[in-house]
Amino acid sequence: MxxxxxxxxxxxxxxxxxxxxxxxxxxxxxxxxxxxxxxxxSSGHISGVETTRKSPSLRFAKAADGVFGMAGMVDTFERQWHEMHNGSLLEGYPEYVGYEARAAEIRLFESGLIPGLLQTPEYAAALEASNVRRGSITAEQAQERVTFLIERQAALARPLPPLLFVVLDESCIRRPIGGHEVMDRQLARLVEFAEESNTVFQLAPYAIGEERPFNRLVNLLTLSDRSVFSYVESQTHGHLDRELNSVVPLLRAYHQMQAHALSQAASVDMITQTRKGTL
Known part of the structure; x- marks a missing residue:
């Protein structure tokens, strides 16, 4: 040729x-x-992607998976796209997101920050802007991350959405991110989330002390075939695990934490009072 x-x-x-x-x-x-x-x-865009003159979008990667019959597999173009945009920062994360989009039940715990699935675009942008100021990513990468997060959230808005169980450490609502207005909108989003029919939302208050079993983000997925996965993160690495002997103890600890956490009504009340500045 x-x-x-x-x-x-x-x-x-x-x-x-x-x-x-x-x-x-x-x-x-x-x-x-x-x-x-x-x-x-367009064929011109395909040519550009093949020769690196154009960068593929997430939509492009998903379309390629559909055409080549790779949707639902592990080593997809979508996963490769996620790896391109997240690099080695979070090993296992692209694969986790693929399973998350198909999960029947999702259980989340986070400390210090609102987890991505519940973040408003403004809150997410404030976090990424701080990464840009520190020089860890570029402004373009920051925008790509926010866009990816919005698409990740949208993937859960399907005809039969997953059940979402969320327990947040109290520090998540106390730590101001992006200024008063951004944080207020973020707290309002948590209240809206708690009102959705497929969600259970709880806060783990400081008062439960050592009864809180986790010190960092923990995500637990249950797929429609009842297989279970866990995903945990450190500062620089993520780990996806599907071995029952290591995932089941995390599930047990999560349920025990829920027993010590505030009820959904009490959790919403704490957020409401925090927004009023009375706590």
């Missing part, structure tokens, strides 16, 4: 994505026009 550009998948994560897209296309004997018709994306 006269104008065919050689691809080096080792050059960058984007190059690896483009090379994989081309090889997946060519092994099926498809031209870029053929793939364009199947994906509903």
């Amino acid at each position: 006269v104008n065919r550009k050689d691809l080096n998948p080792d050059a960058s994560a984007q190059a690896a994505f483009g090379a994989r897209l081309r090889s997946s296309r060519e092994v099926r004997g498809w031209t870029q026009d053929d793939l364009s018709a199947r994906m509903g994306i």
Whole structure:
């Protein structure tokens, strides 16, 4: 082929994505026009992604998975896209998000910060802006993270949404992020979340002391086949686990924590009083 550009998948994560897209296309004997018709994306854009002149979007990655029959698998284009945008910061996170979008039940615990699934765009943007100021990410990466978070939240708005159980340490509502207005809107979002039909929301107050079993984010997923997964994070790493002998103790500890946490009504009342500045 006269104008065919050689691809080096080792050059960058984007190059690896483009090379994989081309090889997946060519092994099926498809031209870029053929793939364009199947994906509903212009052949010029497909060419740009294959040769790294254009960066793939999350929508592009999901469309590729659909066309190549990879939706629901582990090593998807969507997972590769997430790895491109999250790098090695959170190992296991892209795979976790794929399972989260299909979970029947989601259990979350967080300390210090509102978890991503409950964050308002303004709260998320304030957190990413601080990362930009520290020089850990670029402004473009910050925007990509916020956009990804919004898309991750939207993935749960399906005809039969998952049951969401959330326990937040009291520090999550006490730590001011983004100024008064941003924090007030975030607290209002928590109240709205508690009112949804598929949610259970509780605060773990400081008073429960050592009865709080977790010191950092813990996510627990139950899929429709009743298989269970856990995902935990440190400052720089994430770990996805599906082994029953390690996941079940986390589930047990989560249920025990719920017994010590405030009721949903008491949790909403604490947030309401916090917004009024009376606590």
